[in-house]
Amino acid sequence: MTGFLKIERDGHVVTLTLNRPEKRNAISTAEECAEVADTCRALNRDDHVRVVIVTGEGSSFCAGGDLKGMRDRTGITGGHSGAEIRESYRRGIQMIPLALYEMDIPTIAAVNGPAIGAGLDLACMCDIRIASEAARFAESFVKVGIVPGDGGAYLLPKVVGMPKALEMSLTGDPLNPAEALACGLVNKVVPPGELMQAAHAMAERIAVNPPQAVRLTKRLLRESQHMRLSTLLEMSAAYQALAHGTRDHREAVDSMLEKRVPHFEGR
Structure with missing residues (x-):
């Protein structure tokens, strides 16, 4: 572990804080990428975790990649040949979307400040985005003469639609929180102190529900984005059979009929 992440647990909610404020939480090394990916995989195996919040320490959410490392061909963009740079991406930054975006646990990005380049894409890897009024957003790879190398070309169009994603990616222009809210990039904008x-209020609204049903629902929605309806219906029937067999399903029905607060155990 590099100490890039600060991990805090509050009941069933885990907060992951990018903890390099002196570098505006830029992702600089393959070790930092591995720490994020390994942490996400470990949390995904933890049945006690029901929601994960991702945020940044200090005034930035994530400034993206390390420009000095990019200039010097070190860190996550290391290598002097095309083959070396390709492997740097595959074994570095690309580990994060494969772990974070694919988590079954619902994820919330609490965007406290600028989310630039890979930082914006990191926010898009999460299911829900809540922004501070101090946040700024930019898909700015083109400004430094490169392309989104971390999955942004897949993630951003799914969040804002292809026309807006093209505008953001081809201009590299930033969005303020109001503009981000208007195009659906974020779910909500709040004052910095709130x-x-x-984010925790949203997490608790999710965490009170049966955790297995929540995970299955997230996976179903993810898979629906690239399935035919007939295939999705087959998958829905299979997932429904799994959900109907859980104790939490019976507890949910019984608590409604008995007009009491349910107690879910994730079974």
Whole structure:
């Protein structure tokens, strides 16, 4: 572990904080990428975790990649040949979307400040985005003469639609929180001092539900984005059979009929 992440647990909610404020939480090394990916995989195996919040320490969410490392061909963009740079991406930054975006646990990005380049894409890897009024967003790879190398070309169009994704990617122009809200990039904008409270409130609204049903629902919605309806219906029937067989399903029905607060155990 590099100490890039600060991990905090509050009941069933885990907060991951990018903890390099002196570098505006830029992702600089393959080791940092591996720490994020390994942490996400470990949390995904933890049945006690029901929601994960991702945020940044200090005034930035994530400034993307390390420009000095990019200039010097070190870190996550290391290598002097095309083959070496390709492997740097595959074994570095691309580990994060494969782990974070593919988590079954719902994820919330609490965007406390600028989310630039890979930082914006990191936010898009999460299911829900809540922004501080101090946040800024830019798909700015073109400004430094490169392309989105971390999955942004897949992620951003799914969040804002292809026309807006093209505008953001081809101009590299930043969006303020109001513009991000208007195009659906974020779900909600709050004052800076209320950001984590709002993120935790959203997390608790999710965490009170049966955790297995929540995970299955997220996976179903993810898979629906690239399936035919008939295939999705088959998958839905299979997932429904799994959900109907859980104790939490019976507890949910019984608690409604008995007009009491349910107690879910994730079984």
